[in-house]
Amino acid sequence: MKFASVSEVLEKLVNEVSIDIEGEVVDIQDAVGRYVYRDYISRVDLPPFDRSAVDGVAARFTDVAGASETSPVLLKLVGRVDVDSSDVTSLSQFEAVLVSTGAPIPSGADVVIPIEYCLIRDNLVYLYRTYPRYSNISFRGEDLRVGDTIVRKGTKLKPWHVAALAASGYDSVEVFRKPRIAVLNTGDEILKGLVPNTTYYLITAYIKEIGGEVSYTKVVPDDIEEISEALRRALQVSDIAIITGGSSVGSRDLAPDAVLKLESSKEIFRGVRIRPGRTASAYLVNGKPVLLISGLPVAAYISLELFLTPILNKAFGSVSEVKPTISGKLVRRLSNEVGFKSFYRVIACRDRGEVVIIPLRLTGSGILSTLIKANAILEVPEDLEGYDEGSEVEVTLIGPLEECSNTSNSETRKSKE
Amino acid sequence: MKFASVSEVLEKLVNEVSIDIEGEVVDIQDAVGRYVYRDYISRVDLPPFDRSAVDGVAARFTDVAGASETSPVLLKLVGRVDVDSSDVTSLSQFEAVLVSTGAPIPSGADVVIPIEYCLIRDNLVYLYRTYPRYSNISFRGEDLRVGDTIVRKGTKLKPWHVAALAASGYDSVEVFRKPRIAVLNTGDEILKGLVPNTTYYLITAYIKEIGGEVSYTKVVPDDIEEISEALRRALQVSDIAIITGGSSVGSRDLAPDAVLKLESSKEIFRGVRIRPGRTASAYLVNGKPVLLISGLPVAAYISLELFLTPILNKAFGSVSEVKPTISGKLVRRLSNEVGFKSFYRVIACRDRGEVVIIPLRLTGSGILSTLIKANAILEVPEDLEGYDEGSEVEVTLIGPLEECSNTSNSETRKSKE
Numbered sequence: 001m002k003f004a005s006v007s008e009v010l011e012k013l014v015n016e017v018s019i020d021i022e023g024e025v026v027d028i029q030d031a032v033g034r035y036v037y038r039d040y041i042s043r044v045d046l047p048p049f050d051r052s053a054v055d056g057v058a059a060r061f062t063d064v065a066g067a068s069e070t071s072p073v074l075l076k077l078v079g080r081v082d083v084d085s086s087d088v089t090s091l092s093q094f095e096a097v098l099v100s101t102g103a104p105i106p107s108g109a110d111v112v113i114p115i116e117y118c119l120i121r122d123n124l125v126y127l128y129r130t131y132p133r134y135s136n137i138s139f140r141g142e143d144l145r146v147g148d149t150i151v152r153k154g155t156k157l158k159p160w161h162v163a164a165l166a167a168s169g170y171d172s173v174e175v176f177r178k179p180r181i182a183v184l185n186t187g188d189e190i191l192k193g194l195v196p197n198t199t200y201y202l203i204t205a206y207i208k209e210i211g212g213e214v215s216y217t218k219v220v221p222d223d224i225e226e227i228s229e230a231l232r233r234a235l236q237v238s239d240i241a242i243i244t245g246g247s248s249v250g251s252r253d254l255a256p257d258a259v260l261k262l263e264s265s266k267e268i269f270r271g272v273r274i275r276p277g278r279t280a281s282a283y284l285v286n287g288k289p290v291l292l293i294s295g296l297p298v299a300a301y302i303s304l305e306l307f308l309t310p311i312l313n314k315a316f317g318s319v320s321e322v323k324p325t326i327s328g329k330l331v332r333r334l335s336n337e338v339g340f341k342s343f344y345r346v347i348a349c350r351d352r353g354e355v356v357i358i359p360l361r362l363t364g365s366g367i368l369s370t371l372i373k374a375n376a377i378l379e380v381p382e383d384l385e386g387y388d389e390g391s392e393v394e395v396t397l398i399g400p401l402e403e404c405s406n407t408s409n410s411e412t413r414k415s416k417e
Numbered sequence: 418m419k420f421a422s423v424s425e426v427l428e429k430l431v432n433e434v435s436i437d438i439e440g441e442v443v444d445i446q447d448a449v450g451r452y453v454y455r456d457y458i459s460r461v462d463l464p465p466f467d468r469s470a471v472d473g474v475a476a477r478f479t480d481v482a483g484a485s486e487t488s489p490v491l492l493k494l495v496g497r498v499d500v501d502s503s504d505v506t507s508l509s510q511f512e513a514v515l516v517s518t519g520a521p522i523p524s525g526a527d528v529v530i531p532i533e534y535c536l537i538r539d540n541l542v543y544l545y546r547t548y549p550r551y552s553n554i555s556f557r558g559e560d561l562r563v564g565d566t567i568v569r570k571g572t573k574l575k576p577w578h579v580a581a582l583a584a585s586g587y588d589s590v591e592v593f594r595k596p597r598i599a600v601l602n603t604g605d606e607i608l609k610g611l612v613p614n615t616t617y618y619l620i621t622a623y624i625k626e627i628g629g630e631v632s633y634t635k636v637v638p639d640d641i642e643e644i645s646e647a648l649r650r651a652l653q654v655s656d657i658a659i660i661t662g663g664s665s666v667g668s669r670d671l672a673p674d675a676v677l678k679l680e681s682s683k684e685i686f687r688g689v690r691i692r693p694g695r696t697a698s699a700y701l702v703n704g705k706p707v708l709l710i711s712g713l714p715v716a717a718y719i720s721l722e723l724f725l726t727p728i729l730n731k732a733f734g735s736v737s738e739v740k741p742t743i744s745g746k747l748v749r750r751l752s753n754e755v756g757f758k759s760f761y762r763v764i765a766c767r768d769r770g771e772v773v774i775i776p777l778r779l780t781g782s783g784i785l786s787t788l789i790k791a792n793a794i795l796e797v798p799e800d801l802e803g804y805d806e807g808s809e810v811e812v813t814l815i816g817p818l819e820e821c822s823n824t825s826n827s828e829t830r831k832s833k834e
Contacts, residue, residue: 400736
C-alpha cells in the first residue's frame with residue numbers, strides 16, 4: 001500500500017470536502033469564541049462626536065500658539081463642558097472652555113491643553129504650554145466610521161470584537177452553529193469493557209475544546225454491517241463523523257469497507273505518511289466527511305489536529321490561529337523514518353536560562369502518558385533522517401513551559417546525567 | 418506621582434493577593450479546559466495486562482531467533498488469542514499462538530512476529546523474520562502504573578488528561594469552581610447613555626474567555642459613595658472586582674477614594690509604568706483584590722492581561738501557557754517613552770515569504786479599532802527608546818497570521834510604498 005504525504009492528503013481533503021454549516025443568532029454576551037457567520041460593519045461613528053481626550057482647557061490653536069512656562073497665554077474662560085452637560089457650544093477668539101475627558105469639543109476650538117498646564121483664576125485661564133493643532137482631541141469616527149468593517153465572516157470572536165460590535169449597536173450576532181461531530185469507536189474489546197475506551201474521551205474532549213458539539217456516540221462491534229449502520233445513523237444528525245479503530249493494516253480492516261458499503265460514498269485518501277497515525281483515512285458519504293483514525297490515543301490526537309481543523313476552517317472561511325512555539329536545544333539525537341512526517345512528544349523546559357528539548361523515550365502511539373508527560377510536539381519533516389543531539393529545534397507547545405527542575409519526570413533528570 | 422514598574426507591581430500583587438477558590442465536582446465529560454483542584458494519580462495499570470501491539474504470532478524469542486526470509490522457522494500453532502477470547506494461556510517450547518492487536522500475551526511468549534511475516538498452514542506456522550526479544554508487546558503498566566501522577570493540582574485539563582483520568586476509572590473530577598469576577602463601570606456619560614459602554618463588553622467577554630464567571634455588573638455614577646456601595650455589594654458575591662474609569666490623573670479621581678472608604682481596604686499599588694494603562698491600580702478589600710483599570714478599551718485589555726492572570730494563576734497554583742509569538746521585520750521606526758513598558762498594536766503578516774511587522778499609526782488607548790485591525794502586540798521594554806526600522810522584533814499574536822495582501826488594511830499597503 002503506497003501512502004500519500006500529509007500535504008497531498010490535506011490538499012485532497014480541502015478540495016473535496018465542503019460542509020455547509022448554518023448560522024444561528026446568539027446574544028452578544030455569548031458571542032466570544034464563536035465564529036461569525038457574516039461580515040459586520042459599523043453602524044455608528046466612534047467616537048460619536050469630537051471629544052476631549054484629557055481633562056483640560058479647549059481653545060483655538062492660533063490663540064495658544066506661543067504659550068510657554070515663562071510666557072503663558074491668558075484667555076477668557078467662558079464656561080465648562082462635561083460629558084453630560086455644557087454651557088458653551090462654540091468659541092470665539094481669545095476664549096477658552098474647561099473640558100473634561102470625553103466631553104464634546106465646542107465648535108471653534110481645535111486644541112486641548114491638559115489641566116496640569118493651566119492656571120484658572122475666576123473667569124481667566126493662564127496656559128503654560130502649547131500643543132500642535134488638534135492635540136488631545138479624539139475626532140468623530142477616528143476609531144470606527146459608519147461602514148467600516150468590524151469583523152469578517154469566519155473570524156473567531158475575541159473580546160475586542162464583541163466590544164466593537166456592542167459599541168456599534170449590535171446586541172446579537174449571527175455565528176456559525178457548532179459543528180456536529182459523531183464519534184464511533186469500533187472494537188469488540190471496548191464493547192466488552194476489556195480495555196477502557198480512552199480514545200472516546202480524548203476525542204469528545206477535543207471536539208468540545210475546539211467549539212464543536214458531540215452529536216452522536218456509539219461503541220460498535222468489529223462488524224462491517226454494524227459499523228455501516230451506525231455510521232448511517234450518525235450522519236443523519238451530524239456534519240462530520242469520526243470512526244476509530246477498524247482500519248489497521250492487519251486482519252480486521254473493517255471500517256473502510258463499512259464506509260464504502262454506504263451509498264454515495266467515496267474515498268478521499270487511505271493511509272498517510274505520518275507517524276503515529278499512518279492508517280488515517282478519509283471518505284465522503286453523501287457529501288459529509290468521515291475520518292477514520294487510529295483507536296490509539298496519541299495517533300488519534302495527531303490525526304484530529306491534522307485533518308479535522310482544515311475541514312472546519314474551510315466551512316467557516318477562517319484561518320487557524322498560530323500555535324505557541326518555542327525553540328530549544330535537543331538533548332539527544334532523534335532519528336526519523338525518512339518518508340514519514342513524525343510527531344515526537346517532547347518536554348521543553350528551562351534549564352539554567354536556556355530552553356532544552358527532551359524527547360520522551362517511549363513513543364508508541366498507544367502511550368497516552370507521553371502526552372501527559374510531554375508539553376510539546378516536535379515535528380520532523382518527511383525528508384529528514386532526524387536531528388542531531390544539540391540541534392536547535394522549534395517545537396509546538398501543548399502545555400505550559402516550566403523549569404526543568406519542576407517537571408516531575410525522570411526524562412528531565414536523564415538530560416543532566 | 419512616582420509610578421512603579423510592571424515587575425515591581427506584579428511582585429507586590431502576587432505577594433499580597435491570595436484568593437481562596439473552592440473545588441467543585443464535574444462530570445469527566447465536562448472537565449476539559451477546567452483547572453483541576455487536586456493531584457490525580459492512576460488507579461489502574463495501563464495497559465491492564467501484557468498485550469500484543471500488532472496482529473501476529475506470539476512465540477518464544479529463543480525459538481524464533483534465527484528466522485529469516487531464506488530460512489524460516491517452523492512452529493506448532495496451538496491456538497488463537499483475541500482481545501475477548503482465548504484458547505491458550507501459556508506456551509511451551511516450539512509452540513506459537515495467533516494473536517490480534519490488543520490481545521493478552523500467553524505466558525511463556527516474549528515476542529510477537531507481525532502477521533505479514535508469517536505463513537500459516539493448518540496447525541503449523543512459518544516465521545520469515547525475527548525481532549528483538551519483547552518486540553511488539555505492550556507491557557502491563559508501561560503507559561501508566563497504579564500510583565503514577567496523571568495531573569497535578571492547577572493543571573488546565575487537556576483532552577489527553579481527560580482521557581487518562583477516564584481510563585483510570587475517574588468518572589468525575591474535582592476542579593476549581595469558576596472564579597467570580599464583578600465588573601463595575603463608573604462614569605456619568607455611560608450611565609446616561611452618552612457613550613457606549615464598550616469596555617463592559619470587552620471585560621465580560623474576556624472573563625468568559627479565560628474561564629471565569631461574571632458575578633456582578635453595574636454602571637455607577639461618578640460619585641464616591643455610590644462606587645463604594647456598589648463595590649461592597651459586588652464583593653459579597655465575588656472573588657475579585659474590576660472597576661473601570663474614575664482613576665484618571667485629572668479632576669475626577671474617584672474610584673481610589675471610593676475603595677479606600679471601605680473597611681479593611683489597603684492599596685497594593687497605584688499607577689504603573691505601562692502604556693497604555695498607566696492609571697491601573699490594585700487594592701485589597703477584606704482580602705479580596707480590586708483592580709482599578711482604565712475605562713478605555715485598549716488600556717483595559719492590557720491591564721487585564723497583566724494583572725488578572727497572575728491572581729488566578731496563584732489561586733489555582735498554575736502556570737500560564739505560553740502565548741503564540743512570531744518574529745518579523747519592523748517596517749518603520751517605533752519610538753518609546755523610556756521608563757514605560759509600552760504595548761503597541763501591530764499587524765504581523767507574510768509578505769513574499771517573510772514576516773513583516775507593521776505598527777498601527779493610531780495608538781490612543783481608546784482606539785478599539787487598533788485591536789480589531791491588529792493581530793499582534795509588540796511589547797517595548799522600559800529601558801528602550803524604541804526599535805529602528807528594519808529591526809527583527811518578536812510580537813505576541815492575538816489573531817491569525819495572514820498574507821499582507823489579505824489584510825484589508827490601509828496600513829499594510831503603506832508598507833509597500
